[in-house]
Amino acid sequence: MDQELCNQGRYHSLMPFKLTNAILPLCLTILLMGVGAPGQAVELPDLGDVSRVTLSEARESAIGREVMRQIRQERAFLDDPEINDYLNRLGDRLAASQSNPGYSFQFFAVSDPSINAFALPGGFIGVHTGLIAAARNESELAGVLAHEMAHVTQNHIARMVDGQRGRAWQTLAALAVALLAARSDQGELGQAAVVTAQALGMQNQLDFTREHEKEADRVGLRILSDASFDPGGMASFFERLQAQGRHYDHAAPAYLRTHPLTHERIADIQDRLSGLTKRPGRDESLDFRLVQAKVNALSGDPESAQRRFQADLQQRPDDVATRYGLAAAALRAGNNDQIRTGLAALPDPAPSYMVDALAARLMFTMGNYPGGLKRLQEAMRRHGETLPLVDAYARGAILAGQPAQARQRLTDALRVWPGEVALLDRLSEANFALGRQAEGHLIKAEALYGRDLVAAALEQLDLARKAGDGDYYTLSIVDARMRAWRQSLPPVTEAKVSR
Secondary structure, three states, X not given: OHHHHHHHHOOOOOOOOOOOOOOHHHHHHHHOOOOOOOOOOOOOOOOOOHHHHOOOHHHHHHHHHHHHHHHXXXXXXXXXXXXXXXXXXXXXXXXXXXXXXXXOOEEEEEOOOOOOEEEOHHHEEEEEHHHHHHOOOHHHHHHHHHHHHHHHHOXXXXXXXXHHOOOOHHHXXXXXXXXXXXXXXXXXXHHHHHHHHHHOOHHHHHHHHHHHHHHHHHHHHHHHHHOOOOOHHHHHHHHXXXXXXXXXXXXXXXXXXXOOOOHHHHHHHHHHHHHOOOOOOOOOOHHHHHHHHHHHHHOOOHHHHHHHHHHHHHHOOOOHHHHHHHHHHHHHHOOHHHHHHHHHHOOOOOOOHHHHHHHHHHHHHOOOHHHHHHHHHHHHXXXXXXXXXXXXXXXXXXXOOOHHHHHHHHHHHHHHOOOOHHHHHHHHHHHHHOOOHHHHHHHHHHHHHHOOOHHHHHHHHHHHHHOOOOOHHHHHHXXXXXXXXXXXXXXXXXXXXXX
16 A cells, blocks of 8 residues: 555646636635645634635635636546545544534545545645545545535634735746746646746745644644544555655656655654543444545546455455445446446445445446446445435436426425435436426426536526426526526626636
C-alpha cells in the first residue's frame, strides 16, 4: 500500500478543474488548504469570525455554488450514487459531533488517482478517489475529512482573504496559470511559472496558511475524537504521506514541493493525541471497504481490475468487499458471462444496501428487470430507503415499462428528501415516459435550478409552457418559477465559464 500511495501521489494536482477568471485566484487559495500544507509548532487561538467583514457568509456561499456549478460539468466529477452517499453519511457523522450545528456540508467525489481533498466556500468538500484508495482504514479517511471540515468551521477562506488585503493575488494568479498549464501537459511552462510565482512572494502565503493548517489539525482531531473515530487516523495518514514524499525528490508535484508535511506539524498532532480523552472506537465500517473496492474497480481498465479482484478472491474467498469489487469490475466490462459471474459472487441477503444496489444493476444490464426490482424492494425492507436504492428502483421501473410505479416512489421519496436533484432528474424521466411533457420539463427545470444552472432551467420552463398538455396548476407553477428565478438570480451564477 505504501508504494501504491507513492505512485498515486505522483499525479497529485492542486487544480483539477478550469474555473472562471473572476474566482480562480480565490479557488486556488482554497485548494492550498488541502491535505498536504505544512504547519509550525505554535499554539493558535480560535480567531473566530472577524473576517466576515471582508467575505460575508452569503458571498462565500454564492462563490461555492458557482464553483460547484462548474465542477459538476467536468469529467472528473464522479456522480456515483453509492460513493457520494457514503461520503455524506461519513461527513454527517463527523458534523453531528460538533457543538456548533450551524454549518452545512456537502461532500462529493472526484475521479482522480492523486491523494487529495479540498474545502470550497459554502461547505463543499471534494474527495479524490486516490485518497479513498490510499486510506488504510475508515479513521484515516475520516481524519482528512475532519481536517477539511475544520477549514470551513474556522472560516479560513474568509480569513485568508482578509489577511491578504490584495497583497497576494498576483502571486496566486501566477501559480494558477502554472497549475492549469501543468494540467495541459505543458510541464516545462508550468514549472517555470511556479518558480515565478514563488519569486513574487509565495513564502508570505505559506506563512499564512501554516496557521490555518495547524488550527485545522487541532479542530479536526477534536471532531474525530468526539465522533468516536480513532484520532490517530489523522496522524498515521499524514505520517505515511510524509514518508512517501521522500521518494519524490525533484520530481515532486508542486503541492508537495511548496507545502511539505513538516516533522513539527506531525509532532504537534502526536502531542495533541496524548491529551485527547480516549473514546471507544467505531467498528470498521463495511461500507468503507465496499466504497474502497468500488473505487479500485473503477480504476484502470475493467479486465485488469477483474484480474486483481479474482487474485484477491483466491486469498480471501469469503470477503464481501472483494466479491463486491469483482462484481463492480464485471459491470464495467459489460460482458454477460462476466456479469453472471460477478452477480453470483454477491451474497444474498446482503450485509449492506450497496451490495443489493449493485446486484440490481447487474440484473438490469442483463434485462432481468423483475429480478432487479424485487432485489431492491427486499433491500429497502432490510436496510431502509436510501437515496441510491430509491434512484436505482425508479430507474429500473422506467426501463421495465413501469413509469407510473417509478413516479409514485419518487414522489414519496421527495417528501423525505425535498429538492434532491438526482430524484428530480429521475422523476422528470418518469413523467416524460408517461407522456406528461409539461410536468417533465417543470421537474427537469427544478433539477437544473438545484445545480445553479439557471439559464438551462429557464429554458426548460419555456418548454413546459409550450408543451401543450399542462393543466392550470402546472402552468401556474411554471409562471411563478419563471418570475422568481429571473428576479432573484444571484449575480455569481451569471459568470461565464472560461474554457
